[in-house]
Amino acid sequence: MCWISKSAVCLVKEDVAQGSSVSFLSTEMQKRRLIVLLLCVLSSSCVYCQLDNNYVEDEIDAKQVDAPTRGFFGKHWRHQIVDAQSKLSETNNETMAVSAIAEETSTDVEKSASREGKFFSLFTVVKFANDDCTTVSNDNGTCYSASECSARGGVASGSCAGGFGVCCTFSYTCGQTTYQNSSYFSNLNYPSNYDATGSCQLTVNKASSNVCQLRLDFIVMMLVQPETNDSNCNRDQFIVTGGSRVPSICGTNNGQHMYVETGLLGNSPITLTVVTSGTGFARQWRIKVTQLNCDSIGRAPNSCVQYYTGVSGTIQSFNYDGISGRQLSNQDYTICIRTESNFCSIAYSVCSGGVYSITGPTGGSATAVGTPIGALVGSTTCNTDWLTIPCASDNGRAIQRGNSVCQDRLCGDAFASVVQTTSGTVISSVRPFRVTVHFDGFEANVPTSVTNVQGQFNNRGFCLSYIQQPCTS
Helix, strand or coil: CCCCCHHHHHHHHHHHHCCCCHHHHHCHHHHHHHHHHHHHHHCCCCHHHCHHHCCCCCCCCHHHHHCCCCHHHHHHHHHHHHHHHHHHHHHHHHHHHHHHHHHHHCHHHHHHHHHHCCCCCHHHCCCCCCCEEECCCCCEEEEECHHHHHHCCCEEEEEEHHHCEEEEEEEECCCEEECCCCEEEECCCCCCCECCCEEEEEEECCCCCCEEEEEEEEEEEECCCCCCCCCCCCCCEEEEECCCCCCCECCECCCCEEEEECCCCCCCCEEEEEEECCCCCCEEEEEEEEEEECCCCCCCCCCCCEEECCCEEEEECCCCCCCCCCCCCCEEEEEEECCCCCEEEEEEEECCCCCEEECCCCCCCCCCCCCCCCEEECCCCCCCCEEEEEEEECCCCCECHHHCECEEEEEECCCCCCCECCCCCEEECCCCEEEEEEECCCCCCCCCCCCCCCCCCCCCEEEEEEEEEECCC
């Protein structure tokens, strides 16, 4: 019906206009024209037959959608056609948007979606944990989405979570507060130097109630050396308050670290403070602050200010640099080494090219003009400064040569578990592996021209290498 041309309709209209009456049914031609007219009247509501209103037969546009309906069939057919095309258009837009996402993220996802006939937005499917990550500059960060990193005030550097996240770092300086894990505390205008008198503080709040420790890594720590008259940190010092007790330090401590207990209950903040006094020194610090959960495998045992893992490694006193660093006064802390699987003892020795100089009671020091005092042991002679290594021996057995029992306190300017002039190897089978440091409040420095100095002068601290020994049975 709907392919009848407009000219046929016009012929009928023309006959009527010329005064034709009902009698025109007597001729064959008039019958055909009447049939055509009746058919067009019945089907006038068909969208494709509305040619007298300037609609193109093979096109459906906005005019057809807005056009008045012409009969039941016309309304029904037109709505079917328009609604079907509208839904098809909407489906195509959604598919194209999702396809674009799939194309950017994974070809496999796109192929899988094509097989299924439909697929969901990846933003509702892809989730990732806020784990630690490494930036392009080799800093530690936290994996966030790009928008969340920006909202938290971080800086994105590199990707993570298979490209769905960014490695976000958080840097803070004087007078600021952080709730973020893997954040950095630096001097003003870092990496430029700081040369002024002041107090720079960072307040660290727990990222969650499950945090039990902070690990502070001194990426850079360059402060003024301790005073020469007593080796105390009177001019510059780094102080931690609000958590477990850790020693105040100064001088050069690049690469060192500390663990601070935050407590199991509450959210009392930990305050990191760098106090500087005077000018004329190029100070610089950058400290990485890592928050450790109570169940973290990286958590240090209680009371351990430093914690090392691995079969072998190196431990040093604070402000040890092998050349000009001096032993700090008022140091009391414990260094812990994790016992690795199938290892039952540990051996210590002075680092290659390193120095061991712990105070003895009398005599000279190896770093000053005078008579070296060698290795000293026991609480009677090591009564001012010492290292405690539980049941230290020179051969791994409790009974040493000369039928003496193993020693706990070691001091002097040579490292050994027996009295001798040179350093040797010290072995302990007591687990867990621990070294306790005790330096008193008097560690003076004197010119090398002074002879026969007391053991409390010119001490350098220690650098020890360790290697765990496998179990023999």
